Amino acid sequence: MARLGLIFGDQLNQDHALLDCLDPASDRLLMGELVGEATHVWHHAKKIALVFAAMRHRADALREAAWTLDYHRYDPDSACQSFTDLVAEALRDREFEEIVVSWPGEWRVLDEVRGWEKTFGIPVTVLPDSRFLCPLEDFESWADGRKQLRMEYFYRQMRRRTGLLMDGDQPRGGAWNFDRDNRKPWRGDPPPARPMRFKPDETTAEVLELVADKMDAFGSLDDFDLPVTPTQARQALAHFIRSGLPHFGDFQDAMADDEDWLFHSRLSFSMNLGLLDPIEVCEAAERALDEGQAPINAVEGFIRQVIGWREYVRGIYWMKMPAYADMNELDSNEPLPAWYWTGETGMRCLAQTIDATRRNAYAHHIQRLMVTGNFALIFGVLPREICEWYLAVYADAYDWVELPNTLGMVMHADGGLLGSKPYAASGKYIQRMSNYCKQCRYQVADTVGEKACPFNALYWDFLDRNRERLESNQRMRMMYRNLDRMDSDKLTAIRERAAWLRENADSL
Ligand code: FAD
Ligand code: DLZ
Ligand code: SF4
Numbered sequence: 305m306a307r308l309g310l311i312f313g314d315q316l317n318q319d320h321a322l323l324d325c326l327d328p329a330s331d332r333l334l335m336g337e338l339v340g341e342a343t344h345v346w347h348h349a350k351k352i353a354l355v356f357a358a359m360r361h362r363a364d365a366l367r368e369a370a371w372t373l374d375y376h377r378y379d380p381d382s383a384c385q386s387f388t389d390l391v392a393e394a395l396r397d398r399e400f401e402e403i404v405v406s407w408p409g410e411w412r413v414l415d416e417v418r419g420w421e422k423t424f425g426i427p428v429t430v431l432p433d434s435r436f437l438c439p440l441e442d443f444e445s446w447a448d449g450r451k452q453l454r455m456e457y458f459y460r461q462m463r464r465r466t467g468l469l470m471d472g473d474q475p476r477g478g479a480w481n482f483d484r485d486n487r488k489p490w491r492g493d494p495p496p497a498r499p500m501r502f503k504p505d506e507t508t509a510e511v512l513e514l515v516a517d518k519m520d521a522f523g524s525l526d527d528f529d530l531p532v533t534p535t536q537a538r539q540a541l542a543h544f545i546r547s548g549l550p551h552f553g554d555f556q557d558a559m560a561d562d563e564d565w566l567f568h569s570r571l572s573f574s575m576n577l578g579l580l581d582p583i584e585v586c587e588a589a590e591r592a593l594d595e596g597q598a599p600i601n602a603v604e605g606f607i608r609q610v611i612g613w614r615e616y617v618r619g620i621y622w623m624k625m626p627a628y629a630d631m632n633e634l635d636s637n638e639p640l641p642a643w644y645w646t647g648e649t650g651m652r653c654l655a656q657t658i659d660a661t662r663r664n665a666y667a668h669h670i671q672r673l674m675v676t677g678n679f680a681l682i683f684g685v686l687p688r689e690i691c692e693w694y695l696a697v698y699a700d701a702y703d704w705v706e707l708p709n710t711l712g713m714v715m716h717a718d719g720g721l722l723g724s725k726p727y728a729a730s731g732k733y734i735q736r737m738s739n740y741c742k743q744c745r746y747q748v749a750d751t752v753g754e755k756a757c758p759f760n761a762l763y764w765d766f767l768d769r770n771r772e773r774l775e776s777n778q779r780m781r782m783m784y785r786n787l788d789r790m791d792s793d794k795l796t797a798i799r800e801r802a803a804w805l806r807e808n809a810d811s812l
Contacts, residue, residue, distance in 0.1 A: 305333040305401035308394055308802060313341065313355045314674070314702055315410050316362040317578030318534060321406045321431035326369045334394050335363055336376035340386040342519065345692055347641070349521035350528060350665035351699040357508040357517070358577050359531040362433065364507070365533075378514060387416055388423065395424055402426060407433040407440075409576075410703035411625040435578045436618060437466060437611060443619030453620070453721065457611030468586050468607055469593075471811035481608070482553065482601035489737050490558035497547035499570040500540045501529035508532055522645070522696055523662045530573055538584075544569040545588050545597070548811035553602035555556060557670050559599040559738035561652070563700075564660045568668040569606075572700035573599035575614075581609050609669075617708040620722055629707060632687050634726075640689040640807040644676070649812050651745035651758060652732050654679060666701035672698075673727055674734065677714035679759065682728050682766040683806065725779040728766050752797045758805050758812055765802030768795065 311324040311333060322333070337359065342352050356378065363375045376382075378392055384393050391403060407430055408414050420428045444463060447453055460480055463469055465588060469476040490496075504512060508528070516525055531537040548567040555567050574580040586607045592598040621628065643649040647658035657671040667676070672694070680690040691710045695701045712722030731748040735741040741748040741757070749758035751764065765788050767774070774780050790798075805812065 305399055307402045307404055308391070308400040309333045309404045310391060310427060311335050311362075312387075312405070312408050312413065313337075313359050314576060315433065315435065315578050315579065316358055317407055317435050319434050319581070320578070321434050322404055323371075324676060325429075325431060328369070331372075332394075332398075333366060333371050333373040334376075334390060335359055335373065336384065336387070336390040337378035338376070338387065338390065339378070339380055339382070340389075342378065345696040348523040348525060348661075348665040348697050348699060349515050349519065349525040350530070350700040351701070352519060352521055353508075353511050353525060353528055354530050354665075354699050355534065355577070357504070357530075358579060360507050360511065361533045375529075378518065380518060387413065388420070388551060389737045391420065391424065395426075399674075402425060403428045404431065404672075405429075406431045409433070409705075411621075411629075412703065415626075417581070435575075435582075436615060437582060438462065438615045438619060440619065440622050443477070443615070444623055447619065447623060448575055452724075454724065455612055455616045455722075457593050458616050458619070459608055462611040462615060466583065466611060468590055468611060469579040469604060473585055477604065480604075482604050485551045485601040486556045486605050487737075488554045488558060489562075490555045490560055491739075492560075494551055496560075496563045496566050497544070497551070498565050499548075500543035501530075502531050502536050502540075504528055505721045510771060523665060526610070531579065533578050537571075537577040537579035540574065541571060541580060541585060541588055544571060544578065545592050549589060549598045549602055549603065549606060553599065553605040556605055557669075557737055559653075559670055559675070559734070559740065561656055561743060564668075566668065573666075575610075576700045576702055576705065582614065586610050605683070614705070617712075617722070618704050620708045620712065621704045624718070625707075626722070628711065628718065629688075629691075631711060631717045633717050634684070634773065635787045636681075636684040636715065636717065637686050638684045638806060638809070640680070640685050640693060641683075641812070643812070644690075644693055650745035651679075651812060652746075653738065653740040661697050665696070665697065670737065672709075673714060674729060674737070677710070678727060678729055678733075679762075681715055681726055682759065683809070684766070684769075685715075687711050687715045690715065720777070725777055726774070728763055728783075729759070730763040731759040734759065749774060752794075752801045756801065759797045762803035762805060764790070764795070768799065 305411045307326055309326045311711040332799050337356050363373055366373050374386055384390055401800055403420060405417055531540045548569055558566055575582055589606050593603040647662055649654050649655050653675045656666050657675045661667045691707055694710045708722050712718045716726035735748045746757040747755045748757045751760040767783055775784050
């Protein structure tokens, strides 16, 4: 009897574990564009279009490679809305001896899959997800028994494991980390390196029409230019290595009012769909160093994001789910201000970041961390609401990567499991790393008063409110020393201003 292999929409990698395990001569593959997956959060239109277009191209390629594949096209009126419905439909038509999938990217989906043996009465096999370099068991063994988990130590192990940037057992360039060189603001020079653009082909154009006509999605679908096949993703990689990587390190933390990309790669879209293999991406970066095309601070900084942070957040996610999603250690309970969805706020840094998000389904890391993330942290937004926002609005967002970044790195809602301290900052940080403040309605130099930058009062108020939880953290000492220097009248005025900002959030 045949086996049924279900391929999830973000697992389009050519080395998918199913393809080694199943036999194209006797087994069948299944993929589906599902109402449930497309609407469980208010996804960005470009994200839905990217996933569907890449899925359709992958389905065509698998059929060309002699696989028998059933593909369910998006149909809002169909009774087939979820992965379970999709499998049930396949089992209605034919008998199968086994269902095979690869470990999904979301706990929610894994939980669904785990119910299938009981629902359908046949065995279900979950194979490893070959889009990652560190198997989940290896992450757990690394984490086991450590008092504190720190990305830096995990990253060093990943360097040794992959051999990337290693001279024997020593780090290349004499250090594991060159971050001290990577904090320059960008003042217009060198010119920014924009990502490569791809014209939609017929398949993609059909998907764009579908999304425009049939879906009520967030953001803009205009100028869709994303890579949707492995070939295009490789072209985008080569383009980034040539144009963005040389300056990636220097300006990694910079932000600019009218520049959406600076020197970032936009490769998360492709890596998270399986169109690019992370090791291939890192090897291309190391080759640029070998050939003198990019400096060590850029190449090391980039590789650290891919084999360090990307793998680390995934490891934490699977080790701690499902309880992780409900954590709220700082007791943050404010609703998400409505302008997170519209960008209609006078705070220039937020307005520009959200505008870019609406147009591109993208904001770069420092915008996500220090603008939209920092505001949500110091304002005290309920973690569940801000996590849902990030999962919806970015085209690279899947629970395994979005949740630890938002709930852990940004909101510190896991009590410091993922990152050692909250990235809380006042407007001064944004002023130093960008030119937003020059065009803002608010005054970055002021903390209280009608025109004062809201980040300032909220920052001091955040420290004040969380003193008991954060004061003993070594890395927060300096911040608390500064707070302690403040006289009590000023602190009272700050508390009042912060309370006013919370009450009037939607009009900021
Ligand atoms: P580059 O700056 O060019 O970096 C290169 C690659 O490194 C990225 O493509 C990505 O694969 C990897 N990377 C860098 N930082 C991280 C990180 N912190 N975690 C995981 N991978 C990383 N990334 C996602 O892929 N999906 C998400 O849903 C997501 N949500 C985030 C939410 C918040 C609140 C924050 C602060 C960060 C989030 N990130 C997420 C991490 C990071 O911001 C994006 O990976 C990055 O902006 C993608 O753009 P890029 O490809 O141009 O990255
Ligand atoms: C994000 C997404 C969207 C928008 N649509 C689909 C879909 O229609 N079919 C599908 O298989 N996957 C989709 N995905 C990705 C899933 O939500 C989910 O994150 C992964 O399938 C888990 O591996
Ligand atoms: Fe953002 Fe404050 Fe600067 Fe305005 S003044 S751009 S709100 S940091």
